[in-house]
Each structure stands twice: as C-alpha cells, then as structure tokens.
Amino acid sequence: MPRTGFLLLTLLLAGMALPAQAQMAHGAMDNNAPASGDPASAAPFGPPVTDEHIYYHLLFDQLEGRFGADAAFRWQGQAWAGTDENRVRLRSEGFVSRGEVDDGQQELFYSRAISTFFDAQIGARYDLDSKPGRGWGAIGIEGLAPLFFHVSATGYISGEGRLAAKLEGSYDLLLTQRLILQPQAEMNFYSLSDPARGIGSGLSELDAGLRLRYEITRKIAPYVGVSYTGLYGGTGDFARAAGAPANEVRFVIGLRTWL
Amino acid sequence: MKDTASNPGPRLGRRRFVEGLALTAGLASVGASRGHAADYAPGPTTLTGDRFDLVVASTAVNFTGRARTATTVNGSVPAPILRFREGDTVTLNVTNRLSEPTSIHWHGLILPNAMDGVPGLTFRGIMPGQTFAYRFPIRQAGTYWYHSHSGMQEQTGLYGPLILEPRRPEPYSYQRDYVVMLSDWTDDDPMTVVSNLKQQSDYYNYGQRTLGTFIKDARRDGLGATIDDRMMWGQMRMSPTDLMDVSGATYTFLMNGRPPAANWTGLFRRGERVRLRFINGSSMSTFDIRIPGLAMTVVQADGSDVEPIEIEEFRIGVAETYDVIVTPMQDAYTIFAQAMDRSGYARGTLCVREGLAAPIPPLDPRPQLSMVDMGMGGMDHAMSGSGHAGHDAGGAKSAPAMDMSHMDMSHMSPEELKQHMAMMAAAAPVAPSSDTVPTSNADGIDPASLAGQPSVDNVAMQTRDRLGEAGIGLDGNGRRTLTYRDLRALHPVPSSAPPTRALEFHLTGNMQRYMWGFDGRKFSQAGPIRVARGERIRFVLINDTMMEHPIHLHGYLFELENGQGDRLPLKHTIRVKPAERLSFVFTADMPGHWAFHCHLLFHMDAGMFRTILVS
Numbered sequence: 001m002p003r004t005g006f007l008l009l010t011l012l013l014a015g016m017a018l019p020a021q022a023q024m025a026h027g028a029m030d031n032n033a034p035a036s037g038d039p040a041s042a043a044p045f046g047p048p049v050t051d052e053h054i055y056y057h058l059l060f061d062q063l064e065g066r067f068g069a070d071a072a073f074r075w076q077g078q079a080w081a082g083t084d085e086n087r088v089r090l091r092s093e094g095f096v097s098r099g100e101v102d103d104g105q106q107e108l109f110y111s112r113a114i115s116t117f118f119d120a121q122i123g124a125r126y127d128l129d130s131k132p133g134r135g136w137g138a139i140g141i142e143g144l145a146p147l148f149f150h151v152s153a154t155g156y157i158s159g160e161g162r163l164a165a166k167l168e169g170s171y172d173l174l175l176t177q178r179l180i181l182q183p184q185a186e187m188n189f190y191s192l193s194d195p196a197r198g199i200g201s202g203l204s205e206l207d208a209g210l211r212l213r214y215e216i217t218r219k220i221a222p223y224v225g226v227s228y229t230g231l232y233g234g235t236g237d238f239a240r241a242a243g244a245p246a247n248e249v250r251f252v253i254g255l256r257t258w259l
Numbered sequence: 260m261k262d263t264a265s266n267p268g269p270r271l272g273r274r275r276f277v278e279g280l281a282l283t284a285g286l287a288s289v290g291a292s293r294g295h296a297a298d299y300a301p302g303p304t305t306l307t308g309d310r311f312d313l314v315v316a317s318t319a320v321n322f323t324g325r326a327r328t329a330t331t332v333n334g335s336v337p338a339p340i341l342r343f344r345e346g347d348t349v350t351l352n353v354t355n356r357l358s359e360p361t362s363i364h365w366h367g368l369i370l371p372n373a374m375d376g377v378p379g380l381t382f383r384g385i386m387p388g389q390t391f392a393y394r395f396p397i398r399q400a401g402t403y404w405y406h407s408h409s410g411m412q413e414q415t416g417l418y419g420p421l422i423l424e425p426r427r428p429e430p431y432s433y434q435r436d437y438v439v440m441l442s443d444w445t446d447d448d449p450m451t452v453v454s455n456l457k458q459q460s461d462y463y464n465y466g467q468r469t470l471g472t473f474i475k476d477a478r479r480d481g482l483g484a485t486i487d488d489r490m491m492w493g494q495m496r497m498s499p500t501d502l503m504d505v506s507g508a509t510y511t512f513l514m515n516g517r518p519p520a521a522n523w524t525g526l527f528r529r530g531e532r533v534r535l536r537f538i539n540g541s542s543m544s545t546f547d548i549r550i551p552g553l554a555m556t557v558v559q560a561d562g563s564d565v566e567p568i569e570i571e572e573f574r575i576g577v578a579e580t581y582d583v584i585v586t587p588m589q590d591a592y593t594i595f596a597q598a599m600d601r602s603g604y605a606r607g608t609l610c611v612r613e614g615l616a617a618p619i620p621p622l623d624p625r626p627q628l629s630m631v632d633m634g635m636g637g638m639d640h641a642m643s644g645s646g647h648a649g650h651d652a653g654g655a656k657s658a659p660a661m662d663m664s665h666m667d668m669s670h671m672s673p674e675e676l677k678q679h680m681a682m683m684a685a686a687a688p689v690a691p692s693s694d695t696v697p698t699s700n701a702d703g704i705d706p707a708s709l710a711g712q713p714s715v716d717n718v719a720m721q722t723r724d725r726l727g728e729a730g731i732g733l734d735g736n737g738r739r740t741l742t743y744r745d746l747r748a749l750h751p752v753p754s755s756a757p758p759t760r761a762l763e764f765h766l767t768g769n770m771q772r773y774m775w776g777f778d779g780r781k782f783s784q785a786g787p788i789r790v791a792r793g794e795r796i797r798f799v800l801i802n803d804t805m806m807e808h809p810i811h812l813h814g815y816l817f818e819l820e821n822g823q824g825d826r827l828p829l830k831h832t833i834r835v836k837p838a839e840r841l842s843f844v845f846t847a848d849m850p851g852h853w854a855f856h857c858h859l860l861f862h863m864d865a866g867m868f869r870t871i872l873v874s
Contacts, residue, residue: 051866
C-alpha cells in the first residue's frame with residue numbers, strides 16, 4: 001500500500017509538473033522573442049498574441065465517500081496541459097476501501113483535437129492499486145456528443161494480447177444556474193478473465209451515479225447522490241467468492257472540484 | 260445601493276454582479292493629482308499640449324472592496340485624457356516601470372506604421388525600464404482612445420481617452436464636454452479568466468437555460484415545440500444564451516473608472532448643450548447606453564462627424580466611440596450602460612449639482628439568440644429557392660432578429676436538419692458581391708471546408724445584411740435605437756472610387772474549445788494578408804459564429820458600405836452580428852504591418868488576428 005500510494009503520488013506530480021515546466025518555457029520565449037528580421041512576415045518582431053499558449057487544469061469529477069453495506073472512497077479525475085489542439089492528458093480513478101486500493105486505473109495520453117467536438121487520444125494505462133499491476137496501450141476518443149453528452153470511449157491492449165474497453169458518459173442537467181443534476185455511467189469490458197485482479201471476461205463492471213451538485217463557485221461544487229456498482233459475469237463471481245456484493249447501491253457525498 | 264438587488268427577473272437572481280465601492284482607491288490617484296479628496300472626480304485627469312510624459316506602472320486599486328493591482332498610466336485608471344490639436348505633431352514619451360514589456364496603441368489614429376504601437380508588428384514593445392518616444396502628426400479630429408497592445412494590460416487598466424481638437428469650428432455647439440469611458444474590471448488575473456474559459460466556456464454564463472426555463476417555454480410554446488427547440492440547439496452543441504463570454508459574474512462595469520455605486524457625475528446648467536464622448540474601453544463587454552428622459556443626438560461615430568440623428572439608445576461595441584449631444588432640462592439623469600447580456604451595468608449621473616442622482620432603471624430582460632443568428636434564418640426561402648442558397652448581397656433590408664421566430668426550424672427533425680445543412684453548406688459558394696469586384700477568400704481557403712474543423716463550430720448557411728438591425732435585445736424594445744444603417748457621414752467621402760478587389764474573411768470560432776480566428780485559422784497558423792500600396796480594396800466580413808465581434812483595422816478609417824451613397828460613414832471598428840455579412844472599403848495608402856483583429860481581448864489573444872501587410 002505505501003508503495004502504491006507513492007507511485008500514485010509520483011504520477012500525479014509528474015502530471016502537474018509537466019505543464020508548469022511547459023509554461024515557464026513558454027513565458028521565457030515570449031520575453032525574448034527576437035525580431036525575425038523578415039519584413040515580409042506577419043510579425044517581424046515576434047508574435048503579437050499568445051494563441052499557442054499552454055493552459056492546464058486538474059479536475060475531479062468524483063471525490064466522494066460511498067456509504068452502503070460497506071463504505072468506500074472513490075476518486076475520478078483528470079489533468080490536462082497543452083494548447084487548443086495538442087494536449088497531454090492524465091486520467092486517474094479508483095476506490096479505497098478497508099485500506100485497499102481497488103480498480104485503480106491510471107492513464108496518460110497525448111490528446112489531439114480531431115473535429116469540432118472530439119479529441120483523439122493515444123497513450124497508456126496502468127492498473128495501479130493493491131492488486132497485481134497491469135499495463136495497457138490505450139487509444140480512444142473523448143468529447144461532446146450531440147445534445148451535450150460528455151462521452152469517451154477507449155480501447156486497450158496489453159502485452160499479452162488481452163483487450164479491454166471503457167465507455168463513459170455523463171450529462172449535466174441544469175435545475176437552476178447552480179444546482180446541477182448529473183447522471184453518469186462507466187462500463188468496463190475485458191476480452192479475457194484475469195483472476196489475480198478478480199476480473200472476468202465480457203462486461204465486467206458498470207459504475208453509474210446520479211449526483212446533485214451545487215456550484216458554490218464553478219470550481220467548488222459539493223454534491224450528494226446515489227451510485228450503483230454492478231459486477232457482472234466472472235467479475236461478479238470473483239466478488240461473491242470473496243464475500244463481497246456483486247451489486248451495490250450506495251449513498252454518495254462528495255466534492256466536484258477543479259483548478 | 261439596493262436598486263439592483265430588487266431588480267425583477269428570475270434570470271438575474273443568481274447574478275453576482277459587483278457594484279463596487281462608493282469611494283474607490285482606484286480614483287484616489289486621480290483625486291490626489293487634482294489636489295482634493297477622491298469622493299468626487301469628473302473622470303481622469305486631462306493633459307494637453309504636444310509633449311506628453313506618460314509612465315506605465317503597477318498601481319494599487321480597489322474597485323470592489325478587494326485590493327488589487329492595476330496597470331496604470333501616470334497612476335490612474337482610466338489613463339489620463341490626452342488632448343491633441345489637429346495639425347500638431349505630438350511627442351509622447353512612454354516610460355515602462357512594469358516588470359514586463361508594454362506598449363501603447365493609438366486607436367483609430369492615422370499615423371506612420373512605426374508609431375502604431377503593436378508589439379510584434381511595428382516594434383518590439385517597450386521593455387521594462389525603457390522609454391519609447393512616439394512622435395506623429397495629428398491628421399484628424401474627434402474622439403478616440405489609446406490602450407496597451409501587450410498581453411492582458413488592457414484588461415488590467417491601461418486604457419485612456421484621446422480628444423483630437425479640430426482646427427476648424429465644429430458643425431455643432433455645446434457648453435459642456437465630458438468623456439464617458441466605459442470599461443470592465445475583474446479582480447481575477449485575466450489569464451485565469453481565459454484559462455477558465457478554455458476549460459469551461461460557459462464559466463461566466465449564469466443566464467443559461469434550465470429546467471425552469473424549459474417548463475416556462477413548454478407552457479408558452481407547447482411541449483413538442485420546446486423539445487424540438489432544445490434538440491436543435493443540442494444537435495448544434497451551442498447555447499442561445501451565449502451573449503458575452505465574460506459577464507457581470509466577475510466584471511464590475513466602470514464609467515470613467517468608477518463602479519456603479521461610486522456614481523460618476525457630470526454637472527450642467529439647465530438648458531445647456533452637453534457633449535458626451537462615449538468610449539468603450541472594455542476588454543470584453545458590449546454595452547447598451549441610454550439616458551432615461553433624455554434624447555441623444557449622435558454627432559460622431561468613431562471620431563468622424565455624422566449627420567445628427569436623434570435616438571434614445573445605442574449599442575457600443577468594444578473599441579467604438581460615439582459622441583452625442585444632450586440638452587438636459589431636469590435636475591438629474593442617469594447615464595445607464597447595461598451590458599449586452601444584462602448581467603450588470605455601468606452607471607453615472609448628469610445633474611445640476613453634486614450629490615444628486617436619478618432612478619436607475621431595471622436591467623432589460625436577457626435576450627436569447629435565435630436560429631437567425633446561427634445562419635439558419637430565412638430557411639423557408641432558402642429551401643424553396645434553388646439558386647439562392649448563398650448569401651444576401653448588400654442592400655436588402657432584413658427583418659430584425661426578434662421577428663424571426665426561433666421556431667422556424669421546428670418542423671424539421673434533427674436528422675432532416677443535419678441533411679439540410681450539409682446540402683446548404685455544399686450549395687453555398689463564396690458570397691457574391693453586390694457589384695462585379697473580383698472576390699477571393701483572404702486566406703485562400705474554400706469556406707465549405709470549414710465545417711467540422713476543431714476551430715469551427717458553425718458555418719452560417721444563410722448570411723444576411725443586418726446593418727439595419729440595432730442588435731439582439733434592442734430591436735423592438737420600444738425605444739429609438741441607433742443602427743449602422745442610420746450612420747451617414749456629414750461630408751462626402753473624399754475618395755469614393757469603387758474597389759478593384761475584395762477579400763472575404765470568415766469570422767470563425769468554436770465556443771466549446773474557446774478557439775477564435777479568421778477562416779478557421781489562428782494568427783500563428785496564417786501568414787500576412789498582402790495588399791498593394793495605394794490599392795482600393797473591399798473587406799467582406801462573414802460572421803459564422805454566434806457572437807458579435809467588434810472587428811478593428813489599424814491605421815485606417817474605412818468606409819462602411821451601409822447604403823449611404825457618397826456619405827458612407829468612416830469607422831475604425833465595426834461590430835459584426837452573428838450570421839451577418841457586411842463590407843467596408845478603404846484605400847491602402849499607408850505602408851506597413853497593420854493589425855486587423857477582433858477587439859474582444861480574449862478573442863484577439865486566442866488568434867482572431869491578422870496582419871494586413873501594405874507594401
């Protein structure tokens with residue numbers, strides 16, 4: 001567990017340091033922009049605007065306690081750094097319950113804007129938690145589907161030829177300007193079972209939630225809601241064998257926040 | 260100041276519009292330089308002559324109750340009013356006491372390119388500790404302004420009025436002369452504001468459609484129509500409430516550097532003619548201005564004389580100026596400048612003695628964009644006609660947006676609509692001009708290729724002439740409002756030869772990604788637009804986005820082709836409405852690198868900027 005925590009922290013810090021460094025480099029470039037000396041160029045004395053500026057954000061959609069038959073802490077978030085077109089994106093999610101980290105999926109992508117509303121991403125995922133780790137290559141898309149559904153779909157392949165897929169979707173329903181109801185769902189699929197990680201083949205898991213948040217500010221939004229976690233097929237069997245429920249509805253309380 | 264708290268309107272209930280302090284430290288510097296307390300000051304100090312020493316520095320201010328740092332000229336926000344005389348050659352020594360480069364651009368002035376003050380294009384900027392001597396002849400008269408062209412300094416306070424006194428007597432008389440400079444102030448770092456928009460483009464929009472507005476609309480229009488409407492906007496992934504990117508949620512709107520609670524005041528004696536020089540020195544805010552109970556006679560637009568026209572209200576885009584003359588007969592009037600998205604206002608008072616105030620009107624209802632703004636208006640016409648899928652040529656008077664029900668499309672399913680749009684996009688070639696001037700896209704692109712690009716969320720299928728419209732939220736509000744078509748130059752334009760060439764620019768953007776550009780490209784992705792020296796040229800602007808963009812051309816006053824024959828009004832900045840197609844003409848007689856950009860600061864910085872290279 002300490003090792004896992006350390007690794008997680010390292011990954012997070014790496015994700016945050018990257019944009020900071022990039023920004024410093026960018027700032028230095030601005031101040032020292034030399035005259036190109038080419039009077040036929042659009043800007044002989046350097047760029048007049050910062051349209052290639054590197055921005056970065058860290059966002060936690062879920063940072064919550066789940067309370068039902070048993071309690072768990074859940075996080076799901078992402079960080080990105082980059083320009084309008086090209087970004088480095090880090091996604092992280094997992095559970096902590098009874099001192100064990102579970103379902104810890106850490107992903108690092110290069111993300112590129114490919115259409116008006118969608119980014120293509122390519123990178124890697126590492127399942128990093130209290131169970132044996134697994135590494136995957138990852139490729140997917142993320143964006144805004146018609147009717148304002150936030151969706152992402154990612155496919156994975158491991159060194160041993162295992163395949164996996166993750167589908168996510170959410171929708172923000174504005175009850176008022178600050179009171180927002182968000183249905184959300186995530187599904188994980190695996191081509192082969194992985195008993196060491198308690199995973200069966202096929203649709204392994206559905207994690208869905210309905211969260212009602214209040215945006216005190218855009219960046220600070222406490223919420224309450226319910227979550228449903230369903231473990232299916234072999235995954236469900238593994239859970240039941242371990243004495244854990246395969247279907248759980250829990251009350252959640254948490255904070256959606258971003259920087 | 261309880262007035263706004265009691266304003267009606269459920270959409271305003273969540274507003275966090277900051278009215279600011281009654282006595283602001285931001286003005287203390289102005290007050291101090293005038294040698295008395297800061298509880299009353301009729302705007303910034305005025306400097307006259309032909310030699311000016313200006314010091315750009317960081318100065319502590321407090322507009323909202325929180326101490327912040329502004330970028331100031333000689334210690335004040337706005338910067339001092341500079342009065343030049345037509346025919347003089349002025350020298351301005353600008354010293355930079357900031358820790359970053361600065362610059363000053365003389366907005367709307369016709370001057371040598373090297374004096375235009377655009378870092379990157381005309382010089383490197385003024386480095387910290389350095390002094391740059393601007394020196395140029397004054398070739399015009401009227402109301403203009405100046406501001407930084409470096410980074411975000413315009414947002415943090417570096418803007419000030421310019422008054423160019425004419426050599427010859429003016430064709431109108433007045434006894435009082437006040438500058439009314441509007442601006443927007445945020446306590447946040449402007450780069451944080453931009454960054455927030457990159458993550459969540461509706462960050463500052465607290466006037467969005469909700470479950471409540473859905474129920475209200477369903478009661479009014481029927482459930483089916485309301486669902487269709489939501490489906491339509493949802494298909495496009497756009498919001499009809501997207502009027503201003505940054506709102507009163509973070510902005511405090513200032514009049515001559517004073518928040519509403521501090522009530523900037525201009526004095527008069529009953530029956531006097533008072534000239535008000537309105538300047539919108541905002542970074543991102545469009546205002547609708549009126550003085551309840553007082554008609555205004557517009558005599559100048561962007562510094563150039565126009566035939567006097569009496570109105571009750573006008574819209575002023577970022578960087579525009581309008582001079583009006585009023586003849587107040589009562590004791591006190593409110594100058595009311597509400598933000599276009601009705602998220603707040605700037606306010607001041609005209610009165611016969613200090614300390615008076617008139618009622619502050621409630622904010623108008625918040626308007627919403629329609630399908631017309633998306634470039635889908637007049638669809639029935641486009642659908643029935645086969646060869647008219649392109650764009651209206653200039654001249655046709657179009658119906659105001661308000662009259663075009665946003666339910667035009669309600670009979671079409673999203674799928675039908677999508678097909679139809681694809682068909683329309685394919686059928687809409689480069690817009691024909693109203694004459695035979697050869698027209699080409701400024702960036703050499705095929706506009707049909709714009710759809711679907713990451714930088715483009717909409718391509719208007721049906722553009723129209725909207726110069727006869729006052730704008731969203733104004734048309735049909737019961738007041739006499741100014742339109743661009745009303746502007747008629749007082750004197751014939753010196754050179755009214757037809758242009759030999761036309762360049763077409765699509766104003767493009769993707770609100771979700773907060774990307775802005777021309778022809779789908781940012782500044783860094785495009786080269787200069789080359790124009791031959793002496794060439795008489797037409798620029799055609801086509802707004803594919805859902806927002807109004809105040810487009811500014813440096814170094815020239817252009818003739819807006821608004822149908823006024825040989826009296827086309829001269830402008831330096833023109834607001835282009837959503838789905839509008841308009842054009843202007845100018846003679847490129849000044850060589851150099853001239854900036855051409857959207858004057859919404861964050862759009863400009865995002866790359867909605869081109870260099871016009873005249874050589």
